[in-house]
Each structure stands twice: as C-alpha cells, then as structure tokens.
Amino acid sequence: MIPESDKADHFHDECGVFGVFDHTEAANLTYLGLYAQQHRGQESAGIVSTDGKQFNTHRGMGLVADIFQKSAIKELTGRHSIGHVRYSTSGDSGLRNCQPFCYQYAHGGIAMCHNGNIVNAPELRDELEKKGSIFQSTSDTEVLIHLVARSPGATMQDRLAEAVNRLSGGFSLLVLVEKRLVGVRDQNGIRPLVLGQLDGAWVLASETCAFDLIGATFVRDVEPGEMVVIDEHGLQSLHPFSESAGKFCVFEYVYFARPDSTLEGVNVYQARYRIGVELAKESPVEADLVIPVPDSGVPPAMGYAEASCIPFQMGLIRNHYVGRTFIEPKQSIRNFGVKLKLNPNRELIKGKRVILVDDSIVRGTTSRKIVEMVRAAGAKEIHMRISSPPTKHSCFYGVDTPDANELMANKMNLDEMCKAIGADSLAFVSFEGMYRAVGKQRSLHCDACFSGDYPVPVEGKRSPQLSLLHFHSRRSE
C-alpha cells in the first residue's frame, strides 16, 4: 500500500471507469478498457459483471494486468459489466475502498464506480450514519449508494437523480443494476465520460483511448449534467440536474488524459503540442536545444521546438521499468527515484544552452532534481518552460493533490521559484495561451488549481486527499 504521507508528491492521475451493456465478452472488454486507462489510476482495480440476475465481483490492489488472471475473468460472467482503476482521493487506498462497490438493496443488485470526488461526502455520511447507515469503507462512492438505497423514488433513474442532486463536487459515475447500465456526468462535467458502440453494444469510458483498444466507435461525450440510461430498449438521455454549460477540467488536456484520447472534441496530444507553440511565442529564449522532461513534457516540447526553430532532442532518457516516483517510501529515496527514472544524455547536453519543457511544477521536487542533473551533465544554461500556469491551489474534484501550502507556486513568486529549482530562467504559459491552444473559451473549463476559481464551493475543505479519513479520525478523538 502507498503510504498516505508520500502519495501527494505531484498532481496524480485520477480514476478511470469503463462499462459495457449487452455484449458476450463484457468482462473481457472491461478488462481491456481498464488496461487502456491504467494511467488514470494504479492503486487498485475492479470489475463487476451481471447476467441480469447474479452479480460477480473481482477487485484487487495493484495493476490491472496483475489483478485479473484468466481464471478471474472467466468467473465474471454475464453480458453487462463495469470496471474501475483507482487513484484514491477520498478514503485510504486499501482493498475496502476499491471500486466498483456492489450491494444488494430493496430493488435488487446494484454496482457503482466513479471518477471524481464528492466534496460534501463527509457531511452526507454523518447524516446517513445518524439515520442508521453502516458503512463498510471510507470511500465517498459508498455514500452515494446509501443515498440511492434510501431514496423513495419509484424508478432507478428517479432514485439516482435524487441522490446525485444531493452531491457537490466533480464526478463521472457508472451504475449497473440488473438490466440497466447508467452513466452520469456531474452538472459541470468536470471529469470526462465518453460514449461508444461496439458490435451494437453501448460502451462508456473515461477516455476514448479505451475505445481504440477494443475497436469501439466513439459516438459522443456524455454531456455535463446528462444521465444516459442503457437497457434492452436502447439508450435514453435524461437531464435531471440544473443546466450548466460545463466546466471541464483543463488539466486533463495539460497532463492527465492519454495523448491519443480526444475529449470534448479536442485531441489531447494536439492541445499539448499547441500549448508548446504558445509557450515559445510568449517566452522565447536563445538556446541550442529543446529537451522535454519525459513523458509529460514531450508534446509541448515538440511544439516549442517547432515554433522557436530550435532542435528538439531527447536529452533526458526515461527508464520505463521503474515504479512511479510517488510510491517511494521516504523523501531520501524519492529523490533518488528521480535519478532512477531519468538520466541526462551527457554527449548531447555538454556545453549547450538548453530549454527544458515540462507540464507542471507542483512541489518542485522533480524540477529541482532535473535541473541539478542537467547542470551536472555540462549544460551551459538551463531555461525551464512549463506548459501550464503556476499550480497554486489544491484540486477537490478527483485529483490527488498536496495541500495548497505545499505547492511551490503558492508560496513563491516566479523569481523565487526559478532560484529554488536552480534554473537560469523560468516561464509558465499564460491562461490566454493555454486556452488558445486548447481552442475553447476559458469559461467552459475548471482551472481552479491555477486560478483558485472553484466552480463548486469548497470553503472550509482541507486537502481532498483522505478527507473522509481525517473527518472520522477527528470525530473519534
């Protein structure tokens, strides 16, 4: 298990969901859909399937390929299935909080999973416990299941709509009942959810890269505030929430989503590349090489290099067989972890003025180490260029982030940050440049971690990470 104190070193990927209705290979497809979305969460994964009567569940800690052996998938019978890869934001990362959750209630079996964060989950849980609810986990998802179970609504859609209307936060969720698959995107559409078709069956996923792997056709994004209900009669689109034009997370384009995904009509790779172009126009500097910090820095560095007519070179080589830096247990080892993961190519760098391009500076641990390594490899000058505005605030909508006071840009101005990471110059793309590159109006996006403008109120909230745990340990003191 990942020690909680060490998890929030960077902004980390969120969760990924996948669902399929009425396909002979439902569980296999879900396995592949999760496999393609592994980048969105590596702590745990799970699949629930049903034949319309009985529900089957398999969940485990770790990576999709390790959790699901052939035998486990064989047990996941039935033509309908949902699955989840998790990076925790509410509740610890243990097995009890793995998704999907699957329960029996007054109306039969119900399974549920989501990507996002229910900001008012602690308050709702408190209220539910006072009414007698007993929880098996510390996850925010379980709060929603209780709300659905207690709802007096006549149909599943009514019960779910009533429950979801009580939630505050950002979430894309999948619900599987005996003969229905439901996908819901919160009214701001903060987290992604896409709809596709395969062999006549409907599929839902966080990102289109999941459809590419299984050969499904992308149909459309689920709209902000939309509930799609899929059953034997087809797909029904409902809008049970108050209208909103949407506030899709702009960080999906900057970092979280896979570059080969297209979300809300924008290809992620192209958006990143164009941010690099904007960055080069806004913050040019004379240099010999443009070097990306792999992997996330590659597309913006390519854009920067093209726009500035400075050669692009892979001056930092990444070892892809090393675990992500955030799972290292101690600060001393974590620093060592950066060296394990990235190694400068001395022959390229020696005596050169280099521009390093990365997507974000969060705590600054990575950037500081990289600048140090590149300097030690003989670089004459190091100019750091970042393809997002300074990250000054925590995310409360499904992304694991450090407390705001641990974010470098929250405490320091540009000059201080430049000094702290040891670069010769430092520049971030502007909000205008980022949105020009994305090609959408700023008002259609959440950019709270850069601007502090939270589309859903978060007053009085601590870091979203472990909010439920903190809440409960405080209460038991």
Ligand SMILES: O=P(O)(O)OC[C@H]1O[C@H](OP(=O)(O)OP(=O)(O)O)[C@H](O)[C@@H]1O
């Ligand atoms: O605030 P810092 O400590 O400087 O960290 C920021 C870096 O961490 C993340 O990359 P990560 O190493 O997780 O790998 P990735 O780019 O391949 O996802 C992010 O993309 C930045 O590159």
Ligand SMILES: NC(=O)CC[C@H](N)C(=O)O
């Ligand atoms: N990153 C996420 O989307 C997490 C989903 C949910 N809040 C959990 O912690 O399980």
Ligand code: SF4
């Ligand atoms: S706060 Fe940042 S990471 Fe969180 S949803 Fe908004 S833009 Fe995305």
Ligand SMILES: [Mg+2]
């Ligand atoms: Mg990176």
